[in-house]
Amino acid sequence: MSVHPNWRVEGSEVKKVLFIVLLRFVVLALFSCVANQNPPNNGEPPNNPPTMPSNPKPADGETGVRYGNVVLSWVCSDPDGDELTFYVYFKKGATPTETDLATVTTQASYTVGELNLITTYYWKIVAEDDKGGKTEGPVWKFTTTSCPVCR
Numbered sequence: 001m002s003v004h005p006n007w008r009v010e011g012s013e014v015k016k017v018l019f020i021v022l023l024r025f026v027v028l029a030l031f032s033c034v035a036n037q038n039p040p041n042n043g044e045p046p047n048n049p050p051t052m053p054s055n056p057k058p059a060d061g062e063t064g065v066r067y068g069n070v071v072l073s074w075v076c077s078d079p080d081g082d083e084l085t086f087y088v089y090f091k092k093g094a095t096p097t098e099t100d101l102a103t104v105t106t107q108a109s110y111t112v113g114e115l116n117l118i119t120t121y122y123w124k125i126v127a128e129d130d131k132g133g134k135t136e137g138p139v140w141k142f143t144t145t146s147c148p149v150c151r
Helices: 011-037
Strands: 054-057 062-065 070-075 084-092 101-105 109-112 120-129 134-136 140-144
Touching: 070 084, 084 109, 101 109
Parallel strands: 062 140
Antiparallel strands: 054 070, 070 109, 084 101, 084 120, 120 134, 120 140
């Protein structure tokens, strides 16, 4: 069987063709990886996380807080108007950790039960919107009163 003279490929040209094919493959693979890092959002704007929880009550560092039932409250919103869930972390005498979750609520307040006299309590809020955006607030603290009849 004879091969048409124009179809004959020399050894160095085979290497060039293989190099070009390999180069195209690598470029396509790289672009497909980059494209998959930002999946399509079906035309919806990107989700913004909630604002930083702020304006704590009792105020950060406040002393003389009545030691009975104390209502913790804060201000937090979502720039997209998404519904928020709040994770309230609360601990006596030390900064709360993940294991000190007191409650999960959709309200920007939480009532803590009977507290001790002359005790410092620490708390923080983690806000999460219904699309998974999260914002962790700072740790706040307050100290209860020393007066047992000053309820």
